[in-house]
Amino acid sequence: MAFQPWQGGQPAQPASQSPMMRASHAERERAVDVLKAGFAEGRLSQNEYEQRITRAYQAQTYGEIQVLVADLPQGPIGQAQFAPRPMVPPTFLPAPRTNGSATGALVCGILGTMVGVTAIPAVILGHKARGEIRRTGEQGDGMAVAGLVLGYLVIGFLALMVAVVVLAVGASS
Structure with missing residues (x-):
């Protein structure tokens, strides 16, 4: 699942995520954190950063949030994007060390x-x-x-x- 780069309004989302799904406060805050990191790393200009922050707090759907962070290296990525790791039976894990x-x-x-x-x-x-x-x-x-x-x-x-x-x-x- 790849994200589409931000192109001024095209929604970018994983295939399993509906762009019309309502966004939660936590998802908005995650998007703001990604924008802050992008600005701190020099990936966004001051003007673009401020515009995206405003739009992030006003976003109503998941698709609106994805548009804002899709071209940045970190974004609200669902766990479905990652391949599941095989479970290791506890028998084969090292025993926790006691002090x-x-x-x-x-x-x-x-x-x-x-x-x-x-x-x-x-x-x-x-x-x-x-x-x-x-x-x-x-x-x-x-x-x-x-x-x-x-x-x-x-x-x-x-x-x-x-x-x-x-x-x-x-x-x-």
Whole structure:
């Protein structure tokens, strides 16, 4: 499916798209984005850019929008234009990678409930893991959060116990 170049009024649309179909607000905004990019790249003069933007916001049908963007490299192109990609069974896809710091945070958080001293590494590893996950897109954010929560709970409980002991010793003196 090829688009016809813009020729001052000839509608250009994919064969599967009716030029009389009503245009949506999203399609108008996409066309405006394409026009902005075309102007920024030097493909449209200031006058032509302004005229097309005005016409894009006034467009009522898909055909009117296509006339405005058909000669630009990007346009509202439907997915039907692209050949469907064969589906790969999930068995053959690589398994998503879990962040190692997230696993460490969870383990340290669980151990912290029994030992106590691993609560601080749980918090450190949890914050480190969340930063890495945001940056790399790895799996394991839930484990990192669980490690953080457990670590902070244990630290809070230990701080409360220390405060109770200090107050008890101070009151008995």
